Amino acid sequence: MTAAPSRRAVLRALGTLPVVMAAGGAGAAAADAADAAPALTADQRRLAFATAPAETLAAPLTTLAGGLPPDLTGVLWRNGPAEHERFGHRYGHWFDGDGMVQAFTFTGASVSHRARILDTPKRRRETAAGKRLLPAFSTLPPEVAPIMAPDDMNAANTSVLAHGGRLMALWEGGSALEFDSETLEAGDFVSWRPDLAGAPFSAHPKVEADGTCWNIGCVTFPRLMLLFYRIDPQGRLAAFNALPVDPLGMVHDYVVTKRHLVLVVPPFVIEPERFAAGPISFLDAHVWRPELGTRVIVVDKETLAPVRRYDLPPGFHFHHGNGWEEADGTIHLDLCQAADPMFAIHDLRAVMEGDWGFPSAHPHYRRMVLRPGGAAAIEQVATAVADFPRIDPRRTGLRHRALFALTGARDGGWPLSRVGRIDPDHGVVDGWTYPRHLIPEEHVFVPRGTAEGDGWLVGPFLDLERSAAGLSVFEARHLADGPLWQGLLPYPLPLGLHGTFVAA
Amino acid sequence: MTIRTASIKGAALAATLACVASLAFGAQAADLEVHIEGLRSADGDVRIALHRHMEDAKFPGDAGVVGAIMRPAASGTVRVIFADVAPGAYAVAAFHDADGDGELAQNFLGMPTEGYGFSNGAVGFMGPPSFADAAVTVGEGEAMPSVSVPIAYSDAGGHGAGQ
Numbered sequence: 001m002t003a004a005p006s007r008r009a010v011l012r013a014l015g016t017l018p019v020v021m022a023a024g025g026a027g028a029a030a031a032d033a034a035d036a037a038p039a040l041t042a043d044q045r046r047l048a049f050a051t052a053p054a055e056t057l058a059a060p061l062t063t064l065a066g067g068l069p070p071d072l073t074g075v076l077w078r079n080g081p082a083e084h085e086r087f088g089h090r091y092g093h094w095f096d097g098d099g100m101v102q103a104f105t106f107t108g109a110s111v112s113h114r115a116r117i118l119d120t121p122k123r124r125r126e127t128a129a130g131k132r133l134l135p136a137f138s139t140l141p142p143e144v145a146p147i148m149a150p151d152d153m154n155a156a157n158t159s160v161l162a163h164g165g166r167l168m169a170l171w172e173g174g175s176a177l178e179f180d181s182e183t184l185e186a187g188d189f190v191s192w193r194p195d196l197a198g199a200p201f202s203a204h205p206k207v208e209a210d211g212t213c214w215n216i217g218c219v220t221f222p223r224l225m226l227l228f229y230r231i232d233p234q235g236r237l238a239a240f241n242a243l244p245v246d247p248l249g250m251v252h253d254y255v256v257t258k259r260h261l262v263l264v265v266p267p268f269v270i271e272p273e274r275f276a277a278g279p280i281s282f283l284d285a286h287v288w289r290p291e292l293g294t295r296v297i298v299v300d301k302e303t304l305a306p307v308r309r310y311d312l313p314p315g316f317h318f319h320h321g322n323g324w325e326e327a328d329g330t331i332h333l334d335l336c337q338a339a340d341p342m343f344a345i346h347d348l349r350a351v352m353e354g355d356w357g358f359p360s361a362h363p364h365y366r367r368m369v370l371r372p373g374g375a376a377a378i379e380q381v382a383t384a385v386a387d388f389p390r391i392d393p394r395r396t397g398l399r400h401r402a403l404f405a406l407t408g409a410r411d412g413g414w415p416l417s418r419v420g421r422i423d424p425d426h427g428v429v430d431g432w433t434y435p436r437h438l439i440p441e442e443h444v445f446v447p448r449g450t451a452e453g454d455g456w457l458v459g460p461f462l463d464l465e466r467s468a469a470g471l472s473v474f475e476a477r478h479l480a481d482g483p484l485w486q487g488l489l490p491y492p493l494p495l496g497l498h499g500t501f502v503a504a
Numbered sequence: 505m506t507i508r509t510a511s512i513k514g515a516a517l518a519a520t521l522a523c524v525a526s527l528a529f530g531a532q533a534a535d536l537e538v539h540i541e542g543l544r545s546a547d548g549d550v551r552i553a554l555h556r557h558m559e560d561a562k563f564p565g566d567a568g569v570v571g572a573i574m575r576p577a578a579s580g581t582v583r584v585i586f587a588d589v590a591p592g593a594y595a596v597a598a599f600h601d602a603d604g605d606g607e608l609a610q611n612f613l614g615m616p617t618e619g620y621g622f623s624n625g626a627v628g629f630m631g632p633p634s635f636a637d638a639a640v641t642v643g644e645g646e647a648m649p650s651v652s653v654p655i656a657y658s659d660a661g662g663h664g665a666g667q
């Protein structure tokens with residue numbers, strides 16, 4: 001920590017000194033202290049899901065406090081729904097709106113921000129029509145145009161992949177969308193092979209240390225299939241396979257181990273008749289069928305064919321963390337699982353109306369163990385709510401000791417208010433709670449040195465009191481010390497989803 | 505995103521048996537003129553099926569096919585006539601069989617990769633339209649009713665239908 005800034009100054013600037021002093025110890029104390037702050041107003045809550053203030057944005061971040069590590073250089077690319085209203089029509093779910101790609105550029109001495117709404121074919125058609133026209137993840141416009149191919153409604157709003165010389169905005173129901181690193185303008189959809197044009201490509205690709213990129217796709221209409229992609233370090237498709245799975249619903253994430261891809265399929269499945277019956281959103285075409293249980297499919301990385309299957313109790317999750325396997329073939333993997341999908345169906349719609357009651361079951365950190373003989377179990381290691389998990393990317397597919405996630409629950413506020421480090425064996429072992437008026441987004445691990453966990457944790461937040469977006473940098477091994485640096489933008493941004501750090 | 509192809513395949517089969525369907529059911533039958541519009545090329549054939557409503561079968565299903573015509577494709581519009589159509593409600597389904605294999609080509613996702621369309625330009629949300637949306641009425645002794653079938657092509661991965 002050569003550039004250790006004055007943490008005290010950071011905290012003073014944020015007006016959270018007492019909070020953080022408490023956070024040095026245990027999470028619960030920190031959360032209690034933070035809750036002493038005044039509750040958020042409805043207008044403040046709405047800011048988190050308001051449309052971005054302009055189609056393109058650019059500004060330097062002003063240092064709130066602390067100092068930037070001079071050796072932290074590169075770009076944090078981010079994506080998320082950022083046009084929550086168009087032509088007077090407000091989307092009904094966090095995941096609906098058109099994507100905005102963002103670049104936070106770290107020079108070692110300063111951070112600057114650029115952002116642009118991606119002008120997808122979907123958005124261009126709606127612009128030409130002067131109205132909302134196409135279905136979104138969970139919301140249909142009053143008069144909905146038909147869909148001939150998934151990319152007709154591709155909002156490119158979920159994550160960013162930098163790989164093989166390309167920058168891509170990811171959705172999950174259709175293709176990756178290339179965009180320009182300078183102008184941030186949308187380019188063409190990526191077709192990995194001519195006959196795969198328009199095929200779903202998930203927003204959670206995994207890039208291994210050798211540069212190989214893995215991904216899945218989840219086809220839910222008209223056929224039900226899981227797709228597996230292996231892309232070489234130059235960005236060329238090296239292997240592909242498609243596996244019919246029926247019934248099937250959204251499979252948002254998965255893990256890679258040394259020899260396998262592991263897909264965990266929740267019993268929240270598409271009812272194809274609902275699509276056939278008439279206009280219905282993708283989310284609403286799903287039904288919760290807990291009797292199906294959670295199905296696990298283990299796919300061989302060499303052949304891309306399924307080699308093992310497991311059945312586990314029902315649950316719903318979007319995200320994993322990492323997976324790894326022992327010499328005997330036992331697979332361990334992280335997941336952020338809730339009892340059912342109600343948080344996705346209900347709570348993430350309610351937030352669009354400023355309702356932060358979050359009555360539904362929250363995702364928690366859990367660990368899944370899959371033994372080669374067919375035995376399998378899900379263990380709850382930590383009691384904390386957890387989502388938006390990230391690992392040290394150098395440990396992708398290898399045994400990891402640290403999972404970074406948004407954790408913590410607080411009544412009447414944003415439930416993911418704490419940045420935490422989870423030890424898969426011991427639960428939450430480090431963390432820092434954001435004050436109630438600062439809403440953290442996904443924090444990404446940026447490696448330094450060679451040892452696992454040596455690095456920074458970097459992530460944006462939204463300051464609901466100042467109506468401004470900001471960014472934090474943490475020393476990843478000392479989260480409880482509070483941020484090394486925090487900076488603020490002169491404008492707010494709606495809460496985003498995922499990103500990736502590309503070192504300079 | 506997709507269209508059920510069974511009926512169109514059925515239509516193709518029927519078309520190999522009779523180039524022009526003769527559907528006379530009575531003295532008041534009329535000829536129905538169909539304009540297949542928006543064909544992108546003269547490659548292959550156009551295959552056109554005339555359907556009547558089936559209470560207990562999905563549209564466009566084989567069961568409802570009462571006539572089928574195949575013609576060489578032409579850029580732009582191809583005009584065909586279903587002769588001696590009895591009065592009643594009908595819907596037309598057509599596709600541009602550009603590769604001439606008799607099938608509506610699909611990619612592995614199940615999305616058609618050849619152009620297709622329905623009478624009245626009817627389109628479904630994620631699949632074929634309803635019979636009612638595509639329906640055209642042939643009246644008794646009507647001179648020459650006509651209907652348009654605009655053909656839409658999905659540029660897989662691109663924008664598509666409807667507009």
Ligand SMILES: [Fe+2]
Pocket residue numbers: 203204252253318319498
């Ligand atoms: Fe995600």
